[in-house]
Amino acid sequence: xxxxxxxxxxxxxxxxxxxxxxxxxxxxxxxxxxxxxxxxxxxxxxxxxxxxxxxxxxxxxxxxxxxxxxxxxxxxxxxxxxxxxxxxxxxxxxxxxxxxxxxxxxxxxxxxxxxxxxxxxxxxxxxxxxxxxxxxxxxxxxxx
Numbered sequence: 001x002x003x004x005x006x007x008x009x010x011x012x013x014x015x016x017x018x019x020x021x022x023x024x025x026x027x028x029x030x031x032x033x034x035x036x037x038x039x040x041x042x043x044x045x046x047x048x049x050x051x052x053x054x055x056x057x058x059x060x061x062x063x064x065x066x067x068x069x070x071x072x073x074x075x076x077x078x079x080x081x082x083x084x085x086x087x088x089x090x091x092x093x094x095x096x097x098x099x100x101x102x103x104x105x106x107x108x109x110x111x112x113x114x115x116x117x118x119x120x121x122x123x124x125x126x127x128x129x130x131x132x133x134x135x136x137x138x139x140x141x142x143x144x
Contacts, residue, residue, distance in 0.1 A: 012052070013039055015066075015124040016136035033126040036069075036077060039138070043068060045117035046101035048141040051084050053124075054094035058131035063087050065125045066097075066138075070106045070118040077121040078110035092131075098141065 016033050031037070043049060053064040064087075067080040083104065084097040104119050124136040 012137040012139045013037065013122070014135070014137045015122055016064075016126060016130065016134055018135075033130045033134075034123055036121055036123045038071075038077075039120055039122055042117035042120055043099075043122075043138075044101050044104045044119040046140070048098055048100045050139050050141055051086065051097040051099060051124075051136070052094065052139060053086055053088060053096075053134075053136045055088055055092050055131040055134045057092035058090050058129070060128060061087055061090050062129070062131060062134070063127050064136055065127070066099075066136075067123050067125070068104060068119050069121040070110050070114040070116075071120040072110065072113040074113075078114055079107035080121075080123065081105070081107060 014031055015035070015037055016031055018030050020028055051066050055062065063085060065082060066084045068083045069077040069080045072078050083099055086095045086097050088095055106114060106116070106119065122138060126134060126136070
């Protein structure tokens with residue numbers, strides 16, 4: 001059995017948006033802004049990953065904030081830290097933000113209950129509102 005602690009993101013992990021039926025998701029569903037996702041991989045063990053956010057257009061510009069948290073010894077998420085924030089104009093579009101896994105640091109309050117690498121939980125918050133067709137995901141840096 002291989003450890004999940006060293007597995008890197010190998011496909012897009014959807015944080016906000018529609019997920020089709022696939023080999024890894026056995027049912028179609030919609031992930032909402034603010035949903036907490038257990039990625040099953042430790043982001044702080046990766047060289048880097050990319051936040052991808054897009055929407056086709058909205059009445060106002062939107063901001064996407066990516067927050068990450070460690071898995072604690074009881075399996076629950078620790079305190080969330082802000083890893084990135086991106087803005088998309090009202091006209092729509094796609095933005096990407098590269099994040100270095102080695103630059104992620106957990107909240108000091110969680111240090112006693114977690115051991116790096118341990119940043120496994122993610123959530124994306126879209127403000128002021130989530131446009132129809134909004135998509136936010138994490139993916140590995142190409143070539144890794």
